[in-house]
Amino acid sequence: MYTQPMLESIKVIEAARASKRQPLRLSAEEKKKLLTDFHPDYRESSFHTLQIGPNAGEKAPIELAEMLHSNSLTYGKSFDLTAPPDYDTDVLIIGGGGAGASAAIEAHHAGARVTVVTKLRMGDANSMMAEGGIQAADKENDSPGQHYLDAYGGGHYTAKPELLKRLVLDGPGAIDWLSDLGVLFDKESSGTYITNHGGGTSRKRMHACADYTGAEIMRVLRDEVRCLGIPIVEYTAAVELLTDENGCVSGALLMNMLTEKFETARAKTVILATGGAGRMHYNGFPTSNHYGATADGLVLAYRAGAKLLYQDALQYHPTGAAYPSQLFGALVTEKVRALGAGLYNAEGEAFVHPLETRDVVSAAIMRECGERKKGIETGGQASAVWLDSPNIDFLHGEGHIEKHLPGMLRMFINYGIDMRKTPILVYPTLHYQNGGIEIEPDCSTKKIPNLYVAGEAVGGIHGRNRLMGNSLLDIIVFGRLAGKNAAGKARGTAAGKLSLRHVEDYAKALAQKGIDTGKVSPLLLPDYARKG
Amino acid sequence: MADLISVFFDGKPYTVPSDLTIMTAMEYAGFRLVRGCGCRHGFCGACGTIYRIKGDNKVYFALACQQQVSADMYVATLPFFPLNRRDYKLEELTAEHTVMMRLHPEIFACIACNSCTRSCARGLNVMQYIAYAKRNDLAACAKESFDCVACGICSARCPADISHPLVGLLARRLKGKYLTPAAAHNKKRVEEINNGKHDEPVNGLMQLTQAEIAALYDTREIGG
Numbered sequence: 001m002y003t004q005p006m007l008e009s010i011k012v013i014e015a016a017r018a019s020k021r022q023p024l025r026l027s028a029e030e031k032k033k034l035l036t037d038f039h040p041d042y043r044e045s046s047f048h049t050l051q052i053g054p055n056a057g058e059k060a061p062i063e064l065a066e067m068l069h070s071n072s073l074t075y076g077k078s079f080d081l082t083a084p085p086d087y088d089t090d091v092l093i094i095g096g097g098g099a100g101a102s103a104a105i106e107a108h109h110a111g112a113r114v115t116v117v118t119k120l121r122m123g124d125a126n127s128m129m130a131e132g133g134i135q136a137a138d139k140e141n142d143s144p145g146q147h148y149l150d151a152y153g154g155g156h157y158t159a160k161p162e163l164l165k166r167l168v169l170d171g172p173g174a175i176d177w178l179s180d181l182g183v184l185f186d187k188e189s190s191g192t193y194i195t196n197h198g199g200g201t202s203r204k205r206m207h208a209c210a211d212y213t214g215a216e217i218m219r220v221l222r223d224e225v226r227c228l229g230i231p232i233v234e235y236t237a238a239v240e241l242l243t244d245e246n247g248c249v250s251g252a253l254l255m256n257m258l259t260e261k262f263e264t265a266r267a268k269t270v271i272l273a274t275g276g277a278g279r280m281h282y283n284g285f286p287t288s289n290h291y292g293a294t295a296d297g298l299v300l301a302y303r304a305g306a307k308l309l310y311q312d313a314l315q316y317h318p319t320g321a322a323y324p325s326q327l328f329g330a331l332v333t334e335k336v337r338a339l340g341a342g343l344y345n346a347e348g349e350a351f352v353h354p355l356e357t358r359d360v361v362s363a364a365i366m367r368e369c370g371e372r373k374k375g376i377e378t379g380g381q382a383s384a385v386w387l388d389s390p391n392i393d394f395l396h397g398e399g400h401i402e403k404h405l406p407g408m409l410r411m412f413i414n415y416g417i418d419m420r421k422t423p424i425l426v427y428p429t430l431h432y433q434n435g436g437i438e439i440e441p442d443c444s445t446k447k448i449p450n451l452y453v454a455g456e457a458v459g460g461i462h463g464r465n466r467l468m469g470n471s472l473l474d475i476i477v478f479g480r481l482a483g484k485n486a487a488g489k490a491r492g493t494a495a496g497k498l499s500l501r502h503v504e505d506y507a508k509a510l511a512q513k514g515i516d517t518g519k520v521s522p523l524l525l526p527d528y529a530r531k532g
Numbered sequence: 533m534a535d536l537i538s539v540f541f542d543g544k545p546y547t548v549p550s551d552l553t554i555m556t557a558m559e560y561a562g563f564r565l566v567r568g569c570g571c572r573h574g575f576c577g578a579c580g581t582i583y584r585i586k587g588d589n590k591v592y593f594a595l596a597c598q599q600q601v602s603a604d605m606y607v608a609t610l611p612f613f614p615l616n617r618r619d620y621k622l623e624e625l626t627a628e629h630t631v632m633m634r635l636h637p638e639i640f641a642c643i644a645c646n647s648c649t650r651s652c653a654r655g656l657n658v659m660q661y662i663a664y665a666k667r668n669d670l671a672a673c674a675k676e677s678f679d680c681v682a683c684g685i686c687s688a689r690c691p692a693d694i695s696h697p698l699v700g701l702l703a704r705r706l707k708g709k710y711l712t713p714a715a716a717h718n719k720k721r722v723e724e725i726n727n728g729k730h731d732e733p734v735n736g737l738m739q740l741t742q743a744e745i746a747a748l749y750d751t752r753e754i755g756g
Contacts, residue, residue: 220705
């Protein structure tokens with residue numbers, strides 16, 4: 001499957017592997033320089049300044065700014081919002097991923113009537129694609145404080161401390177909750193969890209289910225939501241929030257993705273669990289994300305007046321598959337590096353410690369392939385570097401890859417590449433939205449009563465860079481918290497009237513500024529159909 | 533640019549580059565997908581696909597996002613297949629020997645035709661995990677079914693109308709809850725946290741100035 005020049009380059013890697021040398025960790029100053037020089041977040045041309053809304057004057061990725069500067073896809077259409085709603089519930093959960101499912105389970109147990117709407121199928125979410133693991137400080141040599149330090153430093157001291165505190169203190173309990181639901185974490189025969197490092201961790205606290213961690217968690221949560229009899233409305237997108245005369249959220253306007261018919265949902269509280277934005281392809285990057293990761297929740301909440309935080313901080317996962325072209329952008333889990341695979345350029349130089357934080361490793365790969373011109377040509381959109389996967393079996397013995405990375409092995413072997421025998425080619429892929437909607441420690445939004453947010457749509461839990469394994473943790477911790485709190489709030493709340501007034505106000509504000517992108521938002525799905 | 537080849541979607545021919553997957557070839561042909569497209573990286577099971585190659589009697593099975601197109605491929609997608617769910621309360625089940633018999637009695641109608649295994653887009657030994665379920669070897673069923681993405685092709689092909697993905701899922705949840713020893717270190721830490729033992733250390737970090745916490749971070753020991 002590899003070309004002749006690639007095979008020649010592999011020989012150099014094999015020689016380097018035997019030396020076992022990996023570069024030293026970088027100093028704080030070296031990391032800063034690498035990020036400033038090579039990380040796309042530090043490039044002014046990646047961003048536009050927002051003209052209206054709560055974050056006016058701040059920068060946002062060009063593609064997101066365009067969506068925020070566009071009118072609602074409902075604008076100009078008329079809806080009878082006084083008619084009995086199609087769905088009437090206590091807690092409306094928008095999004096069927098890990099955060100939405102966790103919220104649904106907890107809200108149900110708190111006694112609320114819950115309805116989940118999701119634009120594709122339940123479980124169609126980035127959660128399903130998280131491979132490497134979930135962090136929790138539950139080992140003897142570890143502590144929530146140590147977890148806090150790793151995450152706060154790895155996020156460049158920009159996380160909201162109260163949110164991060166919640167994340168690390170609720171981590172061990174989240175693992176216990178999942179295990180009790182039947183999630184099959186890797187364990188020793190004694191019951192002790194098998195844990196590994198991730199980039200930027202100072203203790204081995206990455207719990208995993210082989211390399212299907214997110215998929216295993218998601219399919220169990222999905223099954224539990226169904227077993228509880230919680231109504232799930234699939235292929236149904238929320239296209240706008242609905243607000244009452246006091247500016248409280250009172251439901252959502254929905255659209256059937258297959259028939260494109262509109263429906264209404266009335267709810268006492270609403271949880272946005274709409275996930276990430278990889279399919280916006282910021283900076284033209286490929287993505288490891290789900291087909292539906294289009295920042296819808298950010299657009300809906302922003303139009304209703306919620307503030308965003310760190311909307312300009314994006315995570316490029318260092319190891320997206322770069323070859324063959326059919327796999328371009330697919331995630332190669334960080335666990336491959338955690339288990340011992342190093343990164344090498346075309347000349348066989350190990351150019352960065354493989355377990356620096358994701359932003360640093362990505363910047364280093366972009367430097368090798370860009371300025372230094374030491375990438376390996378793939379014949380595709382980008383050159384790439386080698387991820388030396390055979391070193392894993394070399395270090396831990398034959399069979400280790402097969403046991404701990406079965407998903408990765410299967411993905412590459414399908415194209416004739418045996419990662420046990422040969423290294424694989426990688427290049428950064430757009431992976432995670434570090435920022436999102438700003439929340440209070442109880443998952444509510446300050447500006448919009450009755451609106452809660454959980455999961456990747458939240459900004460501030462991780463700051464401007466997230467560590468591996470903290471996203472699977474945050475969807476569980478904050479999903480559960482949002483579910484409990486939204487159910488509690490619903491108990492003392494009467495169902496409000498339904499209106500799109502905030503959408504009309506937003507349209508007026510756009511018109512006043514003379515902004516017309518010629519597009520509508522939210523995007524809902526990317527358009528990959530070739531035209532002409 | 534790769535060679536152009538003919539592939540047939542729902543029997544209609546389209547000319548597409550040969551290096552695309554079935555999914556990206558459909559998009560190249562002009563389809564904007566809503567159904568039959570999910571994670572696009574082989575984990576979600578949204579894009580179960582059945583195809584034949586002209587002149588070849590064999591029927592093939594794949595995930596559209598993972599399978600490269602080939603010349604004269606006739607493609608049918610299977611975005612959804614109804615499985616027969618049995619809702620249960622996991623906490624009220626046990627891993628005792630009648631659990632599969634009660635919840636999935638149809639597995640005993642398996643005629644061992646092996647169609648499920650032959651049709652698995654992930655190459656799993658599906659009939660074997662059903663056999664394990666029949667003899668209530670839940671741990672073995674859980675292990676053998678672990679890579680299942682629940683695309684449902686096996687169930688579409690099964691003459692005994694078995695809902696295979698649900699059998700594997702039940703076995704895995706039972707194994708996770710009942711057949712693996714509890715993690716004592718995790719229970720202990722949860723108890724400590726509930727007793728407030730870790731509040732103070734975390735609050736202490738939150739009180740530090742950025743320079744103070746940066747000094748701690750930059751000099752922290754990377755341990756095991």
